[in-house]
Amino acid sequence: MSQEIQAYESENGSDAEPEATRRTAGDTESSRASRGWWDRNADEYQTDHGAFLGDDRFVWGPEGLDEADVRLLGPAGSLAGLDVLEIGAGAAQCSRWLAAQGARPVALDLSHRQLQHALRIDGGAFPLIEADAGALPFQDGSFDLACSAYGAVPFVADPVKVFREVRRVLRPGGRWVFSVTHPIRWAFPDEPGPEGLSVAASYFDRTPYVEQDENGDAVYVEHHRTLGDRVRDVVAGGFRLEDLVEPEWPAWNAQEWGGWSPLRGNLIPGTAIFVCVRD
Numbered sequence: 514m515s516q517e518i519q520a521y522e523s524e525n526g527s528d529a530e531p532e533a534t535r536r537t538a539g540d541t542e543s544s545r546a547s548r549g550w551w552d553r554n555a556d557e558y559q560t561d562h563g564a565f566l567g568d569d570r571f572v573w574g575p576e577g578l579d580e581a582d583v584r585l586l587g588p589a590g591s592l593a594g595l596d597v598l599e600i601g602a603g604a605a606q607c608s609r610w611l612a613a614q615g616a617r618p619v620a621l622d623l624s625h626r627q628l629q630h631a632l633r634i635d636g637g638a639f640p641l642i643e644a645d646a647g648a649l650p651f652q653d654g655s656f657d658l659a660c661s662a663y664g665a666v667p668f669v670a671d672p673v674k675v676f677r678e679v680r681r682v683l684r685p686g687g688r689w690v691f692s693v694t695h696p697i698r699w700a701f702p703d704e705p706g707p708e709g710l711s712v713a714a715s716y717f718d719r720t721p722y723v724e725q726d727e728n729g730d731a732v733y734v735e736h737h738r739t740l741g742d743r744v745r746d747v748v749a750g751g752f753r754l755e756d757l758v759e760p761e762w763p764a765w766n767a768q769e770w771g772g773w774s775p776l777r778g779n780l781i782p783g784t785a786i787f788v789c790v791r792d
């Protein structure tokens with residue numbers, strides 16, 4: 514665990530539950546909150562979801578849509594030899610799948626503890642980079658492909674800044690494929706049961722969801738964009754949108770993951786996957 518996180522914990526050692534609210538949260542505050550939250554919660558996240566994710570599968574979200582089946586990154590056989598950047602990689606399960614396809618992955622994440630789980634799984638089979646998606650530490654045109662399964666994009670205040678960075682480090686023709694919470698979910702309570710089926714907030718309210726400590730400092734932030742906002746952000750970031758995939762809940766998947774459940778998944782989409790191209 515980094516020195517910075519140790520300092521945070523000693524300064525904020527209270528057991529008080531954070532307060533959940535909707536309020537503005539800028540770039541710096543969002544990144545700081547994400548880093549702290551994922552460092553503190555990485556162990557629990559991997560314990561709870563590691564088996565479902567698999568050590569070397571590429572799962573796009575709680576529905577369990579598997580890249581091996583849908584091939585949004587490119588046809589079977591086409592990934593061999595490609596330089597691939599995974600953003601918000603967590604324990605780098607997706608990068609491990611990419612490596613098995615013959616690609617050369619680089620797994621980037623803001624959270625030191627998440628990346629330690631990547632090391633735990635394979636001892637460091639490919640580069641692991643601890644950095645913010647809004648300031649990618651790579652030269653222009655370093656990668657053929659970039660991807661992210663729920664990494665970084667839902668948590669940043671300025672997604673266009675991230676997309677411009679991704680565009681910068683991609684070579685012409687490169688794809689940028691990322692998944693996020695489906696925007697419609699923001700209108701409903703984040704509950705897996707029937708209480709999560711009634712509209713409770715405006716879909717058009719972009720105010721971020723923030724959990725804050727007793728000092729008013731954010732400890733967790735998620736940013737809402739409407740579907741139209743996301744499309745406009747992709748275009749503003751310099752990409753062409755090739756596809757927007759809304760995975761349906763499959764019959765085999767009986768598990769709940771937070772507010773994602775078979776009950777809700779059969780009625781409303783839970784994940785949106787954007788397939789973008791850098792022309």
Ligand SMILES: C[S@@+](CC[C@H](N)C(=O)[O-])C[C@H]1O[C@@H](n2cnc3c(N)ncnc32)[C@H](O)[C@@H]1O
Nearest residue numbers: 547551601602603622623624645646662664665
């Ligand atoms: C929901 S997890 C997804 C991880 C992995 N893709 C998976 O499917 O398990 C979100 C990840 O995004 C990372 N993250 C959040 N904000 C980030 C940022 N600004 N830059 C880079 N990574 C970020 C978190 O540390 C966390 O590991």
